[in-house]
Amino acid sequence: MRLSPLTLGAVALVLIVPLLLPASSFYLSLGNYVAFGALVALGLYLLTGMAGMTSFGQAAFMGLAAYTTALLTSERGFSPWLTLPIGVLVAMAGAVVLGGITARLKGHYLPLSTIAWCMALYIVLGSWTELTGGHTGLRNIPPVSVFGLELSDSRSFFYLSWFFALAGAWTAWNLTNSRIGRAMRASKGDAIAAASFGVNPGALKLRVFVLSAVYAGVAGWLYAHYQQFINPSPFSLEASIKYLIAAVAGGVGSIPGVFLGAGLVTGLEEALKDILPVIFGRTGNYEIIAYGLILVLILMFAPKGLWPFIERYLPQPRPITPKGEGLPTRMAAGQPGEVLLEVSGLTKRFGGLVAVSDMSFQLRRGEILGLIGPNGAGKSTCFNLITSVLVPSEGEVRFKGQTITGKPPYAVHKLGLARTFQHPHLFPEMTVLENAALGTYTRTTAGILTAMLGFARGEEQASLVEAYRALERVGLAHLAHQKADGLTVGQLRLLEIARALASNPEVLLLDEPAAGLRAGEKRQFAALIRKLVNEGVTVLLVDHDMELVMGLVDRLVVMHYGEKLAEGTPKEMQNNKKVIEAYLGEAVA
Numbered sequence: 176m177r178l179s180p181l182t183l184g185a186v187a188l189v190l191i192v193p194l195l196l197p198a199s200s201f202y203l204s205l206g207n208y209v210a211f212g213a214l215v216a217l218g219l220y221l222l223t224g225m226a227g228m229t230s231f232g233q234a235a236f237m238g239l240a241a242y243t244t245a246l247l248t249s250e251r252g253f254s255p256w257l258t259l260p261i262g263v264l265v266a267m268a269g270a271v272v273l274g275g276i277t278a279r280l281k282g283h284y285l286p287l288s289t290i291a292w293c294m295a296l297y298i299v300l301g302s303w304t305e306l307t308g309g310h311t312g313l314r315n316i317p318p319v320s321v322f323g324l325e326l327s328d329s330r331s332f333f334y335l336s337w338f339f340a341l342a343g344a345w346t347a348w349n350l351t352n353s354r355i356g357r358a359m360r361a362s363k364g365d366a367i368a369a370a371s372f373g374v375n376p377g378a379l380k381l382r383v384f385v386l387s388a389v390y391a392g393v394a395g396w397l398y399a400h401y402q403q404f405i406n407p408s409p410f411s412l413e414a415s416i417k418y419l420i421a422a423v424a425g426g427v428g429s430i431p432g433v434f435l436g437a438g439l440v441t442g443l444e445e446a447l448k449d450i451l452p453v454i455f456g457r458t459g460n461y462e463i464i465a466y467g468l469i470l471v472l473i474l475m476f477a478p479k480g481l482w483p484f485i486e487r488y489l490p491q492p493r494p495i496t497p498k499g500e501g502l503p504t505r506m507a508a509g510q511p512g513e514v515l516l517e518v519s520g521l522t523k524r525f526g527g528l529v530a531v532s533d534m535s536f537q538l539r540r541g542e543i544l545g546l547i548g549p550n551g552a553g554k555s556t557c558f559n560l561i562t563s564v565l566v567p568s569e570g571e572v573r574f575k576g577q578t579i580t581g582k583p584p585y586a587v588h589k590l591g592l593a594r595t596f597q598h599p600h601l602f603p604e605m606t607v608l609e610n611a612a613l614g615t616y617t618r619t620t621a622g623i624l625t626a627m628l629g630f631a632r633g634e635e636q637a638s639l640v641e642a643y644r645a646l647e648r649v650g651l652a653h654l655a656h657q658k659a660d661g662l663t664v665g666q667l668r669l670l671e672i673a674r675a676l677a678s679n680p681e682v683l684l685l686d687e688p689a690a691g692l693r694a695g696e697k698r699q700f701a702a703l704i705r706k707l708v709n710e711g712v713t714v715l716l717v718d719h720d721m722e723l724v725m726g727l728v729d730r731l732v733v734m735h736y737g738e739k740l741a742e743g744t745p746k747e748m749q750n751n752k753k754v755i756e757a758y759l760g761e762a763v764a
């Protein structure tokens with residue numbers, strides 16, 4: 176792995192600066208608090224920046240680990256090195272309980288529940304005097320020793336806290352650049368799309384929530400052994416808000432950003448302690464007002480935080496075209512013409528409206544089947560029933576003889592069905608290559624821990640190679656390193672196909688793939704689909720462009736008012752009176 180100049184600079188600073196300052200320097204003490212804050216903020220980077228969840232409860236997870244280590248080391252004589260995993264496990268257990276109940280909540284409910292949780296823990300810590308010492312707190316927490324050396328001054332502890340902070344950054348970076356990191360970003364942007372290529376967004380969100388508590392737990396453990404004394408204040412709601420502001424101020428979407436934010440907020444906290452009493456004429460807890468104001472200003476003028484302003488002056492790494500082995504292919508061979516997908520008696524009611532009524536048809540291996548019909552006929556609903564985005568009111572769908580009705584969309588995708596959307600569901604902040612690589616999610620296996628420790632690099636490289644090949648197949652390889660937000664409609668549609676192809680599907684379900692394409696692009700698209708079918712992919716296509724559909728498909732199923740009107744070859748349908756009356760007359764006109 177090549178380290179960037181920024182990383183090398185950060186490591187050099189951490190190693191050299193403490194040697195230039197006295198062992199008990201105020202600045203080294205401040206440096207320790209920056210490291211604690213950075214660790215909590217790294218958890219928020221993963222939680223908020225990557226997975227799109229907001230938490231006001233991170234200080235509570237910190238508190239759980241801090242009190243666990245304090246109680247076990249000062250009263251039971253445990254080694255701090257033993258209480259590190261125990262404290263982190265307690266923080267994780269808290270996150271599992273809280274996240275299990277709340278991580279799936281949408282909108283403001285998750286942040287609100289974390290506020291309640293943080294306040295509740297603060298009250299418990301303050302009032303359970305026999306266990307926690309109440310607001311007087313717990314003393315006599317032993318320092319951490321490394322090879323018999325007690326880390327009891329700010330300088331020696333600085334090395335320990337920054338070891339953890341940099342290790343935290345490294346693991347978060349590894350995770351970001353892995354299949355899990357991509358899945359997190361995708362779930363944040365669009366859970367339906369994420370599920371369509373195999374991610375279980377609910378389970379992933381819970382895991383990230385617990386992971387963010389691990390970072391906070393390590394910070395809590397460090398805090399307790401640095402201070403050698405704890406009380407509930409550093410684990411209050413106010414502290415949680417401070418960490419969130421640190422992450423947002425620096426830039427919650429980037430790792431250097433959260434370090435910058437932790438540094439700024441820690442420094443500001445010290446400065447405000449001197450400035451605010453002068454302004455208000457008395458001492459008090461006025462920092463929270465200043466934090467609120469800072470947050471509002473940042474959200475107004477730099478919603479992505481301050482790091483992007485610095486980043487633009489730094490040299491950007493040159494994108495590398497992925498080379499090497501791809502992923503093992505998983506396409507199962509079968510007999511051409513065998514039934515792959517069987518839709519029987521499928522019905523979907525939305526209240527009183529029957530959008531799909533008793534639809535039955537088969538998709539056979541190696542064919543291109545078109546599903547056509549007037550606007551509102553029920554094609555997209557049918558499509559969403561097949562891919563399990565919607566649950567049918569009646570009927571079922573079988574894939575290779577196995578009932579898939581009732582399975583979640585991510586499980587359906589795993590079986591070998593990949594889809595595109597009527598309105599492309601892509602991730603504009605990701606590069607074209609990253610978007611395509613999302614398709615490889617179910618072909619890869621690295622879990623969170625494997626990815627964090629950097630053990631999944633080989634698989635990740637193979638994923639990128641596979642994604643690049645998929646881009647080559649659709650003719651987008653030249654745009655691989657560009658952000659997806661600059662693409663035309665036609666390119667977005669091709670990118671969705673590339674993402675689907677990267678999953679090595681047996682069946683490709685295309686929902687209005689030609690909408691918005693220019694004539695030339697439509698011809699290229701038709702050639703691409705034919706090529707894919709020759710390579711062994713089976714296609715179900717919904718589209719309104721009759722010239723394209725009639726020239727491309729082997730068979731057609733025509734829908735009208737939710738029902739199947741007719742089925743047959745394009746020629747048969749073009750001569751079918753009912754079809755001409757209901758649709759083709761209008762579509763051709």
Ligand SMILES: Nc1ncnc2c1ncn2[C@@H]1O[C@H](COP(=O)(O)OP(=O)(O)OP(=O)(O)O)[C@@H](O)[C@H]1O
Nearest residue numbers: 525528529530548549550551552553554555556557
């Ligand atoms: N989630 C929903 N809730 C209520 N009604 C819905 C919902 N989704 C679709 N419908 C209705 O079901 C009917 C079928 O819609 P659907 O989008 O499946 O048709 P379509 O054939 O794909 O149309 P188009 O060609 O315009 O995309 C329409 O009357 C639509 O308004």
